[in-house]
Amino acid sequence: xxxxxxxxxxxxxxxxxxxxxxxxxxxxxxxxxxxxxxxxxxxxxxxxxxxxxxxxxxxxxxxxxxxxxxxxxxxxxxxxxxxxxxxxxxxxxxxxxxxxxxxxxxxxxxxxxxxxxxxxxxxxxxxxxxxxxxxxxxxxxxxxxxxxxxxxxxxxxxxxxxxxxxxxxxxxxxxxxxxxxxxxxxxxxxxxxxxxxxxxxxxxxxxxxxx
Numbered sequence: 001x002x003x004x005x006x007x008x009x010x011x012x013x014x015x016x017x018x019x020x021x022x023x024x025x026x027x028x029x030x031x032x033x034x035x036x037x038x039x040x041x042x043x044x045x046x047x048x049x050x051x052x053x054x055x056x057x058x059x060x061x062x063x064x065x066x067x068x069x070x071x072x073x074x075x076x077x078x079x080x081x082x083x084x085x086x087x088x089x090x091x092x093x094x095x096x097x098x099x100x101x102x103x104x105x106x107x108x109x110x111x112x113x114x115x116x117x118x119x120x121x122x123x124x125x126x127x128x129x130x131x132x133x134x135x136x137x138x139x140x141x142x143x144x145x146x147x148x149x150x151x152x153x154x155x156x157x158x159x160x161x162x163x164x165x166x167x168x169x170x171x172x173x174x175x176x177x178x179x180x181x182x183x184x185x186x187x188x189x190x191x192x193x194x195x196x197x198x199x200x201x202x203x204x205x206x207x208x209x210x211x
Contacts, residue, residue, distance in 0.1 A: 005097035011083035016043035024182025051180025138166035
């Protein structure tokens with residue numbers, strides 16, 4: 001069983017988009033997937049409610065309001081963490097997963113917040129003790145704009161965590177969210193660029209470097 005948490009203390013970073021697309025990718029590959037939503041807004045579970053029963057099954061849990069234990073039959077547990085998680089609460093969340101994906105938006109406010117959060121995340125016991133792995137991604141990238149280039153430089157310069165990929169701002173994610181789908185469930189011709197951008201993250205998650 002792989003346990004992957006999408007986390008960032010800054011709200012609005014696109015955690016639910018990353019979590020739901022990961023869940024749909026693994027489900028479409030035939031894996032048994034559990035989508036765990038720790039956020040009271042339940043964006044990931046709202047996405048799941050919109051999903052057709054004809055699509056590969058993804059089970060969901062509202063972890064912010066109920067205690068759960070992932071079944072041993074699950075191949076992947078994808079967790080959507082809430083915003084504003086710090087201190088002892090962050091340490092508790094870090095103990096729930098083995099791999100953490102931190103999406104960061106191209107804005108000065110988000111970059112400053114990410115710098116502090118990533119340091120705090122790296123200082124938690126499981127990550128500091130190399131029992132958990134962390135990777136960062138640029139999210140909602142807008143081509144080669146100045147602000148994206150600043151984000152790209154910032155994430156490249158982190159050094160202590162791998163900068164995995166940059167996901168573009170695309171209407172495909174809006175269409176997918178409306179229908180409870182992921183970009184990998186659309187026609188390859190319509191999502192070719194998005195699929196390529198996801199490959200480094202998927203490959204990292206499949207590698208020993210993320211375990």
